[in-house]
Amino acid sequence: MCNDYRLEVDAATIAEDFADLKIKIKFSEGVPNIEARADIKITDVAPIVRTIERGEGDLVQRRWSWPGPTGKPVYNFRSDGREFTSGRCLIIADGFYEFTAPADPKKKRKDKWLFTKVGEPWFCIAGLWRSHPSVGEAFTMLTMEPGPDIAPYHDRQIAILNRQDWAAWLDPAVPAKEILRPLPAGSLLVEQAG
DSSP: OOOEEEEOOOHHHHHHHHHHTTOEEEOTTOSOOOOOEEEEETTOEEEEEEEEETTEEEEEEEEEOEEOTTSSEEOEEEOTTOOOOSOEEEEEESEEEEEEOOSSTTOOSOEEEEEEETTOSOEEEEEEEEEETTTEEEEEEEEESOOTTTTTTOSOEEOEEOGGGHHHHHOTTSOGGGTOOOOOTTSEEEEEEO
């Protein structure tokens, strides 16, 4: 599952795009210094938008993953058949990676594939955030059955949201099953990454 993603857009661009969608973004902890990163990995701090109230979100930086009951990090969380009535967030990305067995049997490292959204410079992933006693506030990505663009690479995928669904995801009164669905074929561009 996704354990590495990319974000190379700045806070001003993010706030502008949310404003175009009539989603007011607040910065309760000040405007975060969002550095461009090709690789955001489990336990890294990254930007999310948390629900404040209907039509408003709070852009903050939080840790990706919290410790699960066995001590392993919870960085992906199955959404299948679940409703999420609290703790929803939008995880901001402009690409994410999946890894497959190497095509060349002489290679020891897995092949790395970068997925980006066609026609959009950045997108949001459906997530959850919570407070954990050992790490403070942290977030995880929701997963689902794979769509046609991801199925050749993995048997699950992260829940990538259409822009028109961002505000709905921030509203816990909107049922998750109305929002969480794989994107249609041709929505994601895939290329082999370094």
